[in-house]
Amino acid sequence: MKLLSERLAATCLLVIFALTVLFHGLIITGVIPFGMVWGGRLQTREQMLVFETLSILLNGLMLGVVAAWAGRWKVALNPRILRIALWLMAGLFLLNTVGNLLSTSAVEKAVFTPVTLLLTLLCLRLALGIRPVAARPQA
Structure with missing residues (x-):
């Protein structure tokens, strides 16, 4: 049962990270206005491009960490490195949750605070947890 919960957590993270990359791509393309992200503090398109590009890169990296941990991306990485990355990600999302609570954007507070808390x-x-057996490198 415990392994199932970890698989479910990994699957949820993979889906959320993929949707987040798509969301930030829609911001870069202008489909979604950038005033509703980053606490409503971005002033120019150039600022938005820097922040959104960084966000896409970080979310892609985190997607890779979770995929490697779950065994969905077969790459030989030290499990200790992956576990440290997961702890850092948890800390980042906790800080992001606090930032969302302090946001001037009502949408960011209402929608993204629960999402970052869930993350x-x-x-x-x-x-x-314990890294799934399928994700462990074979000897």
Whole structure:
């Protein structure tokens, strides 16, 4: 049962990270206005491009960490490195949750605060769990 919960946490994280990359791509293309992200503090398109590009890169990296941890991306990485990355991700999302609570954007507070809190809990679940057997490198 415990392994199932970790698999579910990993699957949820993978889906959320993929949707987040798509969301930030829609911001870069102008489909979604950038005033509703980053606490409503971005002033120019150039600022938005820097922040959104960084966000896409970080979310892609985190997607890779979770995929490697769950065995969905077959790459030989030290499990300790992956576990540290998951702890760092949990800390980042906890800080992001606080930032969302302090946001001037009502949408960011209402929508993204619960999402980042969920991401914190899911990352903690993986960081505290046992890496699935299927994800472990074969000897």
